[in-house]
Amino acid sequence: MADDLALRVATYKVLADYAKDRYDEARAQMAARMHNGDRLAAVDARGVKLAAVTKRDPKPEARITDMAKLRAWVATHYEDHLVSGIEVTGSDPEVHEVLIRHAPHLLREVQKVSPDLVRLITDASKKAGAPVGPGGEADVPGVTVQTSEGTVSCLPTDEALGVVVGMLQSGELDLFDVLPVGGDV
Known part of the structure; x- marks a missing residue:
């Protein structure tokens, strides 16, 4: 039917x-x-x-495509914008079980670019249409600008x-x- x-x-x-x-x-x-x-x-x-x-x-869009390269550049040009953090290298079950007190070998201190500086770099790069730093520095590594x-x-x-x-x-x-x-x- x-x-x-x-x-x-x-x-x-x-x-x-x-x-x-x-x-x-x-x-x-x-x-x-x-x-x-x-x-x-x-x-x-x-x-x-x-x-x-x-x-x-x-409008141009800027994004971080290689954080390691950007972090190395920031270490040279904006060292005060590196922030320390902890990167977990062990598995989640191990870390949950022992954490810092019982197994500090599962943690290591790392430096990260502050979110405020990332925003300043991507904003400046969008406006310039090319990877630039907040102070106008050219060719910032790890940043891509595309339209x-x-x-x-x-x-x-x-x-x-x-x-x-x-x-x-x-x-x-x-x-x-x-x-x-x-x-x-």
């Missing part, structure tokens, strides 16, 4: 996946034509705005669905150009 609701769910899912693939293809084509930060209005033949199409203008490619997004207006339906009804937009009817899938 056929379940009409299940058939509708499946049909909408297939159409949604197909439409999403076409949307992603169109976004990739648009991304190649736009520059980061661009904003275009999508309008129909009468000049009615359907959506705003934008290409994001991402992502801008992505295209589309924000339809409240009227967009009605406008698209009207375009389909008037023949301005052909449903057979949108769906793979009679063509290769």
Whole structure:
């Protein structure tokens, strides 16, 4: 026995996946034509705005990619920002059982870069677009700065669905150009 609701769910899912693939293809084509930060209005033949199409203008992102290299650099340039800590070298069960009092050989003192300095370095590096120290020192080791490619997004207006339906009804937009009817899938 056929379940009409299940058939509708499946049909909408297939159409949604197909439409999403076409949307992603169109976004990739648009991304190649736009520059980061661009904003275009999508309008129909009468000049009615359907959506705003934008290409994001991402900012540089800085992250610590090699803490050992950064720690060595900080030891030379910002020694007062090294903080001591304890690194556990034994297994958790051993450490839980004996801890510092009974087995100090399972612990060793290490130096770590203070979180405040890490934040200062990553903030300065984002602004500079390159690995720099908080005092402007260049080529800070262990820090990577990358800027992502801008992505295209589309924000339809409240009227967009009605406008698209009207375009389909008037023949301005052909449903057979949108769906793979009679063509290769």
